[in-house]
Amino acid sequence: MTFFDSAQWDGQMYSGGWVRGGGGTQDVVEPATGNAIGSFGVASADDVAKAAEQAAAAQLAWQATSFEDKAAIFRRAGALIEEHTGVAVDWLAREAGSGQGKAGFEAHLVATEFYSAAAMVEAPYGQLLRSGKPRLSFARRLPAGTVGVISPFNFPQILSSRSVAPALAAGNAVILKPDPRTAVSGGLFLAAVLEEAGLPQGLFHVLPGGADVGEALIEQPSVRIISFTGSTGAGRAVGEAAARHLKRAHLELGGNNALIVLDDVDLDAAVSAGAWGSFLHQGQICMTTGRHIVHESIYPEYVERLAAKAQNLPVGNPATGDAPLGPVINASQRDKIHSLVTGSVDAGARLAAGGTYEDLFYRPTVLADSALDHPGFAEEIFGPVAPVIKFGSVEEAISIATASDYGLSLGILTKDAMKGLSVADRVPSGIVHINDQTVDDESVAPFGGVGFSGTGARFGGTEANLEAFTETQWVTMQGDIARYPF
Known part of the structure; x- marks a missing residue:
């Protein structure tokens, strides 16, 4: 045997x-x-x-x-x-x-x-x-x-x-x-x-x-x-x-993890990190990037590039092909994802990519022009959805990031790592990654969250x-x- x-x-x-x-x-x-x-x-x-x-x-x-x-x-x-x-x-x-x-x-x-x-x-x-x-x-x-x-x-x-x-x-x-x-x-x-x-x-x-x-x-x-x-x-x-x-x-x-993208970043690298954080394993990860908080000066281009990433990511049966994204776990989860996406669009978010599905295969989705009270931004989606919101000052970014009861993982992207650490000091989170996205785990590192996480x-x-x-x-x-x- x-x-x-x-x-x-x-x-x-x-x-x-x-x-x-x-x-x-x-x-x-x-x-x-x-x-x-x-x-x-x-x-x-x-x-x-x-x-x-x-x-x-x-x-x-x-x-x-x-x-x-x-x-x-x-x-x-x-x-x-x-x-x-x-x-x-x-x-x-x-x-x-x-x-x-x-x-x-x-x-x-x-x-x-x-x-x-x-x-x-x-x-x-x-x-x-x-x-x-x-x-x-x-x-x-x-x-x-x-x-x-x-x-x-x-x-x-x-x-x-x-x-x-x-x-x-x-x-x-x-x-x-x-x-x-x-x-x-x-x-x-x-x-x-x-x-x-x-x-x-x-x-x-x-x-x-x-x-x-x-x-x-x-x-x-x-x-x-x-x-x-x-x-x-x-x-x-x-x-x-x-x-x-x-x-x-x-x-x-659970988690509704924030990725704060400051205005001094390498935009290609930031978009790549953001896409990985939101779309890996169809977003079905407690550490998934659920909130992209992006400086207003780079916001339009960030959304455009993130949407292009989403549109070009193959979705398929991972057991028979090499598609990086597979199905969500069941119809109940798919329907919850879709309800949060459509609810956000109805509330004023702009569907920049995705928002559709076939059977259990949900397309990677970008929700631009998100707001704090949009369901897709306020709640843990547990699906391949990237809600994006803009900010004007670091104080505003911190305010947006802390406007959640969850506190599992936080990503901060900036050329000034010490500035990133000073931002991290003010956002309650069990995990912080400066110049990385929110999804990471190592057997030798402590793991856990605060608040609702x-x-x-x-x-x-x-x-x-x-x-x-x-x-x-x-x-x-x-x-x-x-x-x-x-």
């Missing part, structure tokens, strides 16, 4: 091995064609309870496993992903509608997550503390127990892996609920990789399903941390449910990952029992 042969997993989920789900099966639907290209097992609440029991038992032995053995497993996982990049890319293209370039980039990021996990288990995990008493005092990081991960459809492999890998590296067991629209690339593929890499059975579970499975995961007493990536609305519900059960919830939510940086780098997936314990040691006046 070849690696990740469908005969291994078709109709299955992963929980103590490949098993049937209590919720039956669901088809894997290819958005580009509407065809069923496989099936997977759907979990039930009972499956969550069984997985939690297995995970709690397996975690104790995993916590005691040497760091050398853990690191070897993660290195093997990273190597397997690199070895089978073609498999990962194929599933991302077919199931998630990813362009070949985006899919390849995502597979590379997933491999780096596991290599970073290998480094994490070898890193220091505590701190010596001063004490006013004659004793040794230190703080150490210990596994929380079991971590629940709820991941979305848009970058399914990386948005699962960036929680799964460090949570396992911290000594936890993990139960992953991938989005059922991308259960294979966002879950079952990772199960096959980790099984092949030698991860002990019972430590990692993939339970596809709907909101009921997510609720059951949050309610499980042994699941101490919930790591959620998704919409702001769903994140509120997850955070509220987790709070009722007194468990931590790390929420990485989430609860801060919870992923990336050993420090953030230890903070996210461990508990801190204070320990003191002394040679003799202290004497007290009682």
